[in-house]
Amino acid sequence: MTKIGVVGGGQLARMMIPAAINLGIDLQVFAEAEQSPASMATTLVGDFRDTSEVVNFSQNLDVLTFDHEHVPTEVLREVENTGVPVFPSADALTLTHNKIVMRERLEELGAPQPRWTVISEQTDRESALAEVGGFPCVAKKPVGGYDGKGVRVVESWSEIEDWLAEGSLLLEEKVPFTRELALLSARRPGGEWLSWTPVETRQKNGVCSEVIAPAPDLDPSTISQSTELAGAIAEGIGIVGVLAVEVFQLPDGSLVVNELAMRPHNSGHVFTELSQTSQFEQHLRAVADLPLGATDLLQPRGVMVNLFGGIKTDSKARAWTLAPEAKIHDYGKSPRPGRKVGHVVVVGADAESLLARAEEVRQAISASS
Ligand SMILES: Nc1ncnc2c1ncn2[C@@H]1O[C@H](COP(=O)(O)OP(=O)(O)OP(=O)(O)O)[C@@H](O)[C@H]1O
Numbered sequence: 001m002t003k004i005g006v007v008g009g010g011q012l013a014r015m016m017i018p019a020a021i022n023l024g025i026d027l028q029v030f031a032e033a034e035q036s037p038a039s040m041a042t043t044l045v046g047d048f049r050d051t052s053e054v055v056n057f058s059q060n061l062d063v064l065t066f067d068h069e070h071v072p073t074e075v076l077r078e079v080e081n082t083g084v085p086v087f088p089s090a091d092a093l094t095l096t097h098n099k100i101v102m103r104e105r106l107e108e109l110g111a112p113q114p115r116w117t118v119i120s121e122q123t124d125r126e127s128a129l130a131e132v133g134g135f136p137c138v139a140k141k142p143v144g145g146y147d148g149k150g151v152r153v154v155e156s157w158s159e160i161e162d163w164l165a166e167g168s169l170l171l172e173e174k175v176p177f178t179r180e181l182a183l184l185s186a187r188r189p190g191g192e193w194l195s196w197t198p199v200e201t202r203q204k205n206g207v208c209s210e211v212i213a214p215a216p217d218l219d220p221s222t223i224s225q226s227t228e229l230a231g232a233i234a235e236g237i238g239i240v241g242v243l244a245v246e247v248f249q250l251p252d253g254s255l256v257v258n259e260l261a262m263r264p265h266n267s268g269h270v271f272t273e274l275s276q277t278s279q280f281e282q283h284l285r286a287v288a289d290l291p292l293g294a295t296d297l298l299q300p301r302g303v304m305v306n307l308f309g310g311i312k313t314d315s316k317a318r319a320w321t322l323a324p325e326a327k328i329h330d331y332g333k334s335p336r337p338g339r340k341v342g343h344v345v346v347v348g349a350d351a352e353s354l355l356a357r358a359e360e361v362r363q364a365i366s367a368s369s
């Protein structure tokens with residue numbers, strides 16, 4: 001039986017478990033703590049920054065993959081040196097460790113991007129600001145940001161003096177987008193590549209709150225543009241596994257890349273119910289070098305809403321009575337303000353009524369927002 005190891009015991013590893021069972025794959029999780037969302041498949045608890053612990057975990061695996069992008073490059077290279085395949089590779093994952101490195105690589109690949117520059121305490125501020133079109137612009141910490149932490153819209157330098165004191169920042173134009181889209185796809189080692197339909201992501205306070213799939217009012221040129229863009233990026237970086245390309249759509253319909261994620265992504269959760277193949281199944285197929293599953297949709301539309309903060313005790317049964325068609329994914333995380341603790345998916349025909357339905361469920365079970 002193919003043995004796949006996953007570093008990280010979060011919700012993404014958790015959602016790989018049913019996919020692994022259905023594929024007949026032995027999934028082994030290396031988690032940071034005894035109690036984690038993926039504890040059902042955890043075979044080792046340890047520190048993913050420790051080379052010997054990760055190398056020990058990966059012996060006897062057919063392939064090593066991830067639930068997050070934080071494993072240091074040196075650790076990944078050591079595993080690769082022992083002959084165990086690591087997908088996505090250390091080379092590819094390095095891009096996701098630093099948003100400046102990612103922008104540089106995307107530029108080499110010729111991908112359309114927002115205007116951007118790098119700023120430090122030594123940089124000439126006026127010329128940096130001119131490069132991104134002036135205030136307001138967007139400052140990003142190159143390392144360690146997630147869920148909008150590490151991203152600030154700034155109108156004056158005083159708003160980022162604290163960050164500049166810590167090191168260089170990525171500065172971007174504030175893109176006047178009409179909406180945000182994500183294009184999920186997966187690639188096998190030999191180059192077989194398959195995408196899902198583009199989805200629309202809606203953020204609140206910089207964090208993804210809702211996803212609609214397919215994105216409403218998709219014209220053929222948006223579909224072909226986003227598919228070509230994601231395909232070129234996947235090939236260019238030689239990704240193996242799921243790749244999420246987050247893009248901004250401009251008023252003229254064109255697209256610019258916000259960022260990449262090299263793993264199953266929040267914007268792709270809707271495909272578990274909506275598509276013939278979930279992103280978790282596809283990720284496992286891709287890293288195990290198995291033929292990819294069909295990405296056709298089973299229903300015209302699906303929506304996903306995230307659950308933040310906590311899930312009220314005993315509320316799920318009530319929600320299922322209210323909306324028996326809703327799929328509630330509870331990550332088994334302890335509550336904390338703003339924390340993503342689960343999501344709800346509803347599939348059907350009409351985006352607005354599906355959103356309203358999913359929102360009803362969210363209201364019924366969210367302990368807080
Ligand atoms: N240049 C920009 N112009 C306008 N809005 C932006 C820009 N960059 C980021 N944003 C907004 O901030 C959100 C979060 O930014 P980004 O995706 O870079 O951060 P993140 O913390 O890595 O996000 P996540 O991990 O949740 O995907 C984006 O989804 C978008 O709404």
Ligand SMILES: [Mg+2]
Pocket residue numbers: 246258259
């Ligand atoms: Mg993002």
